[in-house]
Amino acid sequence: EIVLTQSPDFQSVTPKEKVTITCRASQSIGRSLHWYQQKPDQSPKLLIKYASQSFSGVPSRFSGSGSGTHFTLTINSLEPEDAATYYCHQSSRFPGVTFGGGTKVEIK
Amino acid sequence: QVQLVESGGGVVQPGRSLRLSCAASGFTFSSFGMHWVRQAPGKGLEWVAVISYDGSNKYYADSVKGRFTISRDNSNNTLYLQMNSLRAEDTAVYYCAKEGTGYDLGGDFDYWGQGTLVTVSS
Numbered sequence: 211e212i213v214l215t216q217s218p219d220f221q222s223v224t225p226k227e228k229v230t231i232t233c234r235a236s237q238s239i240g241r242s243l244h245w246y247q248q249k250p251d252q253s254p255k256l257l258i259k260y261a262s263q264s265f266s267g268v269p270s271r272f273s274g275s276g277s278g279t280h281f282t283l284t285i286n287s288l289e290p291e292d293a294a295t296y297y298c299h300q301s302s303r304f305p306g307v308t309f310g311g312g313t314k315v316e317i318k
Numbered sequence: 319q320v321q322l323v324e325s326g327g328g329v330v331q332p333g334r335s336l337r338l339s340c341a342a343s344g345f346t347f348s349s350f351g352m353h354w355v356r357q358a359p360g361k362g363l364e365w366v367a368v369i370s371y372d373g374s375n376k377y378y379a380d381s382v383k384g385r386f387t388i389s390r391d392n393s394n395n396t397l398y399l400q401m402n403s404l405r406a407e408d409t410a411v412y413y414c415a416k417e418g419t420g421y422d423l424g425g426d427f428d429y430w431g432q433g434t435l436v437t438v439s440s
Contacts, residue, residue: 244426246363253413253433254363259426297363304424305377307353307365 212237212303214310216296222316229285231313233298238278242302245274245283248312249294257296258283285315293317320344320429322414327434330404340397340414340431348372348392351417353427354399356410356436366412367399371421382408404438411435 213236223229233243241261246254256265258274261281271286285292298310326338340352354366367378367388376388387400397414412434415427 242424246427253430254427255430256418256426256428259418259428265426265428299363299427301424301426305368307368307424309363309365312362 211306212239212300212308214298214300214308216298216310216313218313219311220314220316222318223288224318225290226287229288229292229315231283231285231296231315233276233281233283233310235279235281235300235302237303239300239302241277242300243274243276243281244299244301245272246297246299247292247294248297254297288315288317290317320416322416322429322431324412324414324431324434327412327436329437329439331440332405332438334404335400335402336404336436338399338401338412338414338434338436340399342395342397342414342416345416346420347390347395349420351423352388352390352397353415353417354388354397355413355415355427355430356408357413357433358407358410361410364410368417368423369397370423375423401436404436406438409436409438 215234217232243261245258248254262274295312295314321343323341353368369388385403389398414431416429418426418428
């Protein structure tokens with residue numbers, strides 16, 4: 211099973227600050243890495259697919275990068291509505307789908 | 319617009335069964351693989367099962383293999399999860415999610431339902 215390790219687990223950030231979340235895979239997964247945002251009491255929403263492709267309607271301040279075992283989700287100029295938990299998800303070793311443990315972003 | 323609406327959750331005793339449904343609309347249901355993903359209270363996401371667009375291929379997480387069965391009715395645009403021999407550790411919100419690419423499996427999940435809570439307790 212491919213293990214995805216996210217860091218940090220928690221981040222407290224002021225509005226307009228830049229946020230960087232890392233997801234490391236235990237084996238190379240190419241670019242089969244996707245990012246989701248889950249706000250409290252809501253279902254997850256797709257932000258970035260295949261490491262760097264923005265999903266339709268996602269604000270441009272969200273971007274993704276990386277390949278192989280190291281991936282990054284960046285939120286440029288954080289907005290108050292970005293308070294959420296962010297998850298990475300790998301689909302490289304299908305059907306062995308796995309998710310990262312999540313990174314909670316709090317607004318100061 | 320794409321809508322996925324789960325139903326069927328509730329409180330059930332250990333060892334009993336429950337069937338979840340996911341009603342889909344706003345896209346050609348019969349062209350997309352579908353997943354179930356669950357989230358225990360206060361925990362992260364755990365993939366449960368997937369079914370191909372035509373129902374010919376099904377895969378399960380080891381934690382539910384042999385107890386859960388995924389199925390679909392393309393004529394009624396509905397996805398199902400039959401859960402047998404339920405355990406306390408199956409307590410979670412269960413989400414259905416749509417594959418991002420038609421006729422394919424192993425990609426992103428581009429739309430999710432709102433979830434249905436299953437509580438396994440005596």
